[in-house]
Amino acid sequence: QLQLxxxxxxxxxxxxxxxxxxxxxxxxxxxxxxxxxxxRQPPGKGLEWIGxxxxxxxxxxxxxxxxxxxxxxxxxxxxxxxxxxxxTAADTAVYYCARGWMVxxxxxxxxxxxxxxxxxxxxx
Amino acid sequence: xxxxTQPLSVSVALxxxxxxxxxxxxxxxxxxxxxxxxxxxAPVLVIYRDSNRPSGIPERFSGSNSGNTATxxxxxxxxxxxxxxxxxxxxxxxxxxxxxxxxxxxx
Numbered sequence: 001q002l003q004l005x006x007x008x009x010x011x012x013x014x015x016x017x018x019x020x021x022x023x024x025x026x027x028x029x030x031x032x033x034x035x036x037x038x039x040r041q042p043p044g045k046g047l048e049w050i051g052x053x054x055x056x057x058x059x060x061x062x063x064x065x066x067x068x069x070x071x072x073x074x075x076x077x078x079x080x081x082x083x084x085x086x087x088t089a090a091d092t093a094v095y096y097c098a099r100g101w102m103v104x105x106x107x108x109x110x111x112x113x114x115x116x117x118x119x120x121x122x123x124x
Numbered sequence: 125x126x127x128x129t130q131p132l133s134v135s136v137a138l139x140x141x142x143x144x145x146x147x148x149x150x151x152x153x154x155x156x157x158x159x160x161x162x163x164x165x166a167p168v169l170v171i172y173r174d175s176n177r178p179s180g181i182p183e184r185f186s187g188s189n190s191g192n193t194a195t196x197x198x199x200x201x202x203x204x205x206x207x208x209x210x211x212x213x214x215x216x217x218x219x220x221x222x223x224x225x226x227x228x229x230x231x
Binding site: 037039046047048049052060062063096103107108109110111112114115116117 | 125155157159161165166167168169172173178208210212214218219220221222223224225
């Protein structure tokens with residue numbers, strides 16, 4: 001059964017870059033049937049979509065974060081990654097990676113498998 | 125940008141039917157997905173594409189979508205259904221949008 005696991009520093013200093021990796025096990029990240037995404041949840045608040053990457057390599061980002069976000073895939077390691085630059089306290093959140101399936105080649109469906117999430121705190 | 129509106133909270137008596145709404149401009153033209161999140165856990169997909177249940181989700185969970193409102197319906201509510209519920213759509217297929225979430229309390 002496919003599983004996702006987030007990893008990375010739990011504490012990041014303001015103005016630095018947050019870097020997280022999601023390791024996919026039990027299946028291949030290289031499938032045109034799926035896409036991969038990052039979602040975050042500040043303490044006590046709701047879910048916020050950060051961005052997604054498709055099999056084609058196309059990336060789509062939340063417009064409110066677009067200038068600071070980069071999502072990439074490393075197929076050799078079956079991993080995908082998130083980088084968020086110039087972080088502030090407002091970026092403190094639980095970060096989830098998730099898999100979604102493609103309804104068509106260009107239309108994403110729901111996120112059907114999620115990682116357990118990792119808490120990242122931005123503080124000096 | 126596209127916005128989704130959910131009530132902050134919904135209460136339901138044990139064994140009764142709970143309905144959680146998700147409002148958006150012409151949301152009926154979009155595919156709506158619903159997630160359940162219990163405290164300290166990752167979200168779980170309970171309804172996809174308006175009204176479809178993933179494997180393992182009880183038949184008590186159902187969904188509908190028309191006009192400006194999508195609805196998640198939970199029949200015969202159980203204590204274990206207490207959770208936060210989020211609706212989600214794709215705006216123009218390239219931007220994910222979540223509703224603000226609804227806390228379901230089973231009385």
